[in-house]
Amino acid sequence: MEPTPAPRALTVVLIGNPNTGKSTVFNGLSGLQSRVGNYPGVTVEKKIGRVRWDGRDVALVDLPGTYSLSPRTLDEMVAVDVLLGHQADVAAPDAVIVIVDASNLERNLYLFSQILDLGMPVVLVLNMIDVARHKGITIDARELERRIGAPVVATEGHRRVGLDGLERGVFRAMAERGGVRPDVFPEAFRLEVVALEDAWRASGGSPPERYLLERMLLDVGGQIERRFASTASFELGAWLASARSRLRESGIRIPAVEAKARYAWIRRILDGAVSHPETAARTLTDRIDHVVTHRFAGLLIFCLLMFVVFQSIYQWSEPLMGGIEGIQEWAGGAVADRLEPGPLRSLLVDGVIAGVGGVLVFLPQIALLFFFIAVFEDCGYMARAAFLMDKLMSRIGLSGKSFVPLMSSFACAIPGIMATRVIENRRDRMVTLLVAPLMSCSARLPVHLLLIGAFVPKRTYAGGLLTLDGIVLFLMMAVGAIVAVPVALLLKKTWFRGETPAFVMELPSYKWPSYRIVLGRVADRSRAFVARAGTLIFATTVLVWAAGYFPADRSRLDDVVRQIERLDAAPSDANRSARAALSRERADLAGRAIATSFLGWAGRAIEPIVRPVGWDWRIGIGVVASFPAREVIIATLGTVYSLGGEPEGEAESDVNSEGGPSGLIDALRTARWPDGRPVFGLPVALSLMVFFALCAQCASTLMVIGRETNGWHWPAFTFAYMTALAYAGAFLAFRFGTAMGW
Numbered sequence: 001m002e003p004t005p006a007p008r009a010l011t012v013v014l015i016g017n018p019n020t021g022k023s024t025v026f027n028g029l030s031g032l033q034s035r036v037g038n039y040p041g042v043t044v045e046k047k048i049g050r051v052r053w054d055g056r057d058v059a060l061v062d063l064p065g066t067y068s069l070s071p072r073t074l075d076e077m078v079a080v081d082v083l084l085g086h087q088a089d090v091a092a093p094d095a096v097i098v099i100v101d102a103s104n105l106e107r108n109l110y111l112f113s114q115i116l117d118l119g120m121p122v123v124l125v126l127n128m129i130d131v132a133r134h135k136g137i138t139i140d141a142r143e144l145e146r147r148i149g150a151p152v153v154a155t156e157g158h159r160r161v162g163l164d165g166l167e168r169g170v171f172r173a174m175a176e177r178g179g180v181r182p183d184v185f186p187e188a189f190r191l192e193v194v195a196l197e198d199a200w201r202a203s204g205g206s207p208p209e210r211y212l213l214e215r216m217l218l219d220v221g222g223q224i225e226r227r228f229a230s231t232a233s234f235e236l237g238a239w240l241a242s243a244r245s246r247l248r249e250s251g252i253r254i255p256a257v258e259a260k261a262r263y264a265w266i267r268r269i270l271d272g273a274v275s276h277p278e279t280a281a282r283t284l285t286d287r288i289d290h291v292v293t294h295r296f297a298g299l300l301i302f303c304l305l306m307f308v309v310f311q312s313i314y315q316w317s318e319p320l321m322g323g324i325e326g327i328q329e330w331a332g333g334a335v336a337d338r339l340e341p342g343p344l345r346s347l348l349v350d351g352v353i354a355g356v357g358g359v360l361v362f363l364p365q366i367a368l369l370f371f372f373i374a375v376f377e378d379c380g381y382m383a384r385a386a387f388l389m390d391k392l393m394s395r396i397g398l399s400g401k402s403f404v405p406l407m408s409s410f411a412c413a414i415p416g417i418m419a420t421r422v423i424e425n426r427r428d429r430m431v432t433l434l435v436a437p438l439m440s441c442s443a444r445l446p447v448h449l450l451l452i453g454a455f456v457p458k459r460t461y462a463g464g465l466l467t468l469d470g471i472v473l474f475l476m477m478a479v480g481a482i483v484a485v486p487v488a489l490l491l492k493k494t495w496f497r498g499e500t501p502a503f504v505m506e507l508p509s510y511k512w513p514s515y516r517i518v519l520g521r522v523a524d525r526s527r528a529f530v531a532r533a534g535t536l537i538f539a540t541t542v543l544v545w546a547a548g549y550f551p552a553d554r555s556r557l558d559d560v561v562r563q564i565e566r567l568d569a570a571p572s573d574a575n576r577s578a579r580a581a582l583s584r585e586r587a588d589l590a591g592r593a594i595a596t597s598f599l600g601w602a603g604r605a606i607e608p609i610v611r612p613v614g615w616d617w618r619i620g621i622g623v624v625a626s627f628p629a630r631e632v633i634i635a636t637l638g639t640v641y642s643l644g645g646e647p648e649g650e651a652e653s654d655v656n657s658e659g660g661p662s663g664l665i666d667a668l669r670t671a672r673w674p675d676g677r678p679v680f681g682l683p684v685a686l687s688l689m690v691f692f693a694l695c696a697q698c699a700s701t702l703m704v705i706g707r708e709t710n711g712w713h714w715p716a717f718t719f720a721y722m723t724a725l726a727y728a729g730a731f732l733a734f735r736f737g738t739a740m741g742w
Contacts, residue, residue: 009057011091012170013082015115016099017108018065019383019508021127024157024517025099026062029166046090053167061090069114070215070255071223080224083118084209095121095170102132102139102154103509105274109266110259112148113182117211121173122150123166129154130161131509136277143273158378158514184261185214188250192217192243203233216240217247218255285509289384298388305381307474309372320364328353328361341558347545352538360530365449367526373410374521378513382407398488402432406484409439410477413701417708427496433708434718435488437701438480440693446634447692448476454665455685479693483725544599544621552593560586613691613727614684614734616673623691633692637664683737690733695726 016022030049049060063079071077078087085092098115100108105126115122126132126139145152151169155162193213200207207213208228215224217240229236244254292298332353339345376382386403393402405420413436420433440448452469459468564582567575594600603617610620618637626633671679696702702715709715 007056009059009091010053010094010170011059011061012095012097013061013063013093014097014099015063015079015083015111016065016125016127017067017101017111020065020099020101020108021157022065022099023062024378024514025097025125025127025155025163025166026060027517027520028157028160028163030060048090054171059091061093066111068111070219072219077223077227080212080215083115083120084211093120095123095173097123097125097166097170099125099127099157101508102126102129103135103137105139105270106263106266109270110262113184113262113265116148116150116181117214119181119211121170121177123169123173124148124150124152125166126152126154127157128509128511130156130159131511135283138275140273144269147269147273158511158517182262182265184265185257186252186261188247188252189217189257192247196239196243199234199239200232205233217243218258220244220255283509285380288510292381292384293388295388298384299392302385302388305376307470309369312368312372317364317368321361324361324363341561343549346549346554347542350545352542352545363526363530365445367522369410369445370522370525371518373407374518375513378511378517380508380510383508398428398431398492402428405432406436406439406481409436409441413437413439413441413704417701417704420708427492430709430714431488431491431496433705434491434714435484437696437705437718437722438484438487438694440477440480444692445477448473448689450634450664450668451685451689452476454668455680455682476689476693479690479729483694483729487721487725546598547602548594548597548599550597552596554589554593557586557589557593560589612734613687613730614738615688616671616679618671619679619684619688623688634664637668681737682742683734686737686742687730687734691726691730693726694722694729696722 014022014026026047026049030051047062049062051058051060061082063082066076066079069080069083071080081087082090083093083096096115096118098112100112112122112124124144126141129139132139139154141152141154151172153162153165153169155166157163193210196213196217197207197210212224212228215222216228216236219225225236225240247254247257292301332349335348335353336345339348376385385407389403402420405417409417417433417436420429420436452472456469456472460466461468560582564579564586567579567582599621600617603621606620606624607615607617610617610623615623622633622637668680669678673679696719702719705718706712706715
């Protein structure tokens with residue numbers, strides 16, 4: 001008897017408007033066990049979660065938030081292709097879950113009515129049902145279910161309430177082939193669709209699905225029309241233009257007929273199934289918004305929140321940073337105790353541990369930054385910030401829609417650049433995309449933290465509530481945003497002239513952030529930071545170590561190190577003076593060795609370029625090596641100064657009172673020019689921080705700009721203008737700091 005084959009895996013697609021809690025529901029169903037990538041050929045993010053329902057494997061596909069299925073670009077076409085089973089890397093869906101905001105049903109059901117047109121098993125999810133109840137909205141879910149012919153499930157996604165009903169709803173929809181297609185279009189329109197289908201067959205071709213034919217008529221110059229214009233065996237564009245002309249003569253205007261017909265259908269099915277209070281209750285959201293969206297108070301609150309974030313990054317992360325620094329020191333000591341001085345020991349201690357460990361010590365502060373961003377997004381404040389900034393941004397030719405991508409770029413420019421897809425106006429999108437890398441991303445944060453910890457005086461104000469290092473960090477993180485204003489103005493006055501479009505944005509109701517969502521996002525970004533430290537930064541560190549170690553002869557240096565370690569093993573007064581002499585010889589030999597290495601030769605070649613901004617060749621090498629990822633400069637400086645025999649900070653045991661790795665901070669403070677002058681000081685620290693605040697972020701950012709703009713001239717332009725800005729800013733900061741006598 002043959003074994004019964006395992007049931008086929010199912011594919012279930014989640015779709016919904018922005019701000020309906022779709023991602024929260026997806027994460028609640030998948031348990032954050034999702035795989036993220038990009039659909040081939042486009043920049044749309046693909047998120048797939050794997051779950052098991054009733055003994056069957058299910059792939060949950062989370063589509064990007066959208067208001068309708070009227071694709072104007074290749075990116076927007078992805079949702080239609082996935083739903084119709086035309087996306088090669090995603091199986092044809094067995095069911096669709098449409099997530100709507102229960103308190104905004106009339107607007108949200110527009111997308112749902114388009115999904116019904118596909119004739120697929122569908123489940124309607126009334127998410128944020130608690131918000132609807134709080135507003136006095138009553139929904140008869142059973143009556144609504146009867147009218148649309150599809151299962152209706154009420155949920156509170158952020159609390160995971162009702163999510164278990166989704167599994168049952170999906171299997172019910174599949175069994176009933178649920179969903180009553182709304183008969184919304186006039187008879188004349190339906191006849192034109194049939195005529196288009198007949199014309200396709202008459203030309204010898206096989207017409208696409210009825211839904212695509214309807215969209216060709218409705219979406220003038222849309223992506224579907226462009227896709228089939230080249231493959232149809234007749235003049236599709238001319239035929240569609242003629243059909244639209246005939247419809248216009250009969251009183252049916254394209255595309256206005258769709259909105260009119262669909263909203264009429266929505267009002268019919270909601271009549272009697274949904275009731276609203278006669279007078280809208282003044283909710284807590286309304287009361288909060290009265291303050292946080294005020295033109296003056298709201299801006300002040302926003303600035304205070306950002307200031308608190310950067311103060312907290314310094315103060316809350318100190319214990320964790322101290323723990324990581326302790327592990328780094330222990331690991332370096334353990335390796336040194338077990339290996340004789342030589343190339344392998346130098347690679348592990350001076351290269352890997354000093355380099356990669358010097359970056360990982362900043363992980364707590366990176367995690368805190370992402371924690372605050374995730375909280376602001378999940379509670380609903382980020383949308384208010386965008387609304388608040390609209391008037392300010394309109395003065396530089398942009399709208400509030402540009403704010404969210406720019407704010408996202410403070411965490412990482414790559415998702416910020418990708419988020420510019422929500423901006424329909426191409427001119428605004430390009431300007432936002434080109435200034436997004438000026439926002440100070442998390443890769444720049446370790447550089448600021450290291451230099452502030454080393455050279456900014458430890459002062460407090462307002463009874464200890466404010467610290468000077470926190471104030472400087474806030475200013476450094478704001479430099480890019482300040483400079484972005486004139487850059488955006490210049491771009492809008494030159495290449496991208498045009499009127500600023502009106503800004504329309506839905507403000508979601510406030511809610512308590514979901515700790516699962518917030519911690520999940522923090523964990524994802526922290527893993528990405530650690531992964532980069534273990535791959536790109538590790539590889540760069542090894543290359544920098546090799547360039548700084550060879551081809552110098554280090555045999556005498558290794559012998560001196562052995563003698564120092566023997567004296568350390570038997571400390572005495574007599575040994576102390578001998579050790580001091582050997583330590584001076586060690587520093588001299590190490591300095592000569594790195595000066596005659598490949599790294600030293602390259603550094604001397606670029607030193608004339610970096611001298612005007614106060615840097616020596618070691619800083620210049622660090623800046624050049626950091627192009628793949630800006631935080632690499634910490635690893636590079638750690639390796640260079642370790643190889644150069646700089647002090648290792650034995651006297652400094654309290655690492656995080658300095659705000660960074662103690663050994664490297666001590667090395668920076670004691671670095672000298674050949675004439676004995678200190679290399680570093682506050683002017684040089686400011687110069688380096690301003691350079692990193694304004695320079696192009698990393699190679700990955702430029703690659704994403706190239707992918708988003710379908711070419712390499714805009715990435716080249718971005719790198720050129722940002723490098724020029726950074727150098728000019730560094731020069732001015734160094735000269736100003738020197739003139740002030742800092």
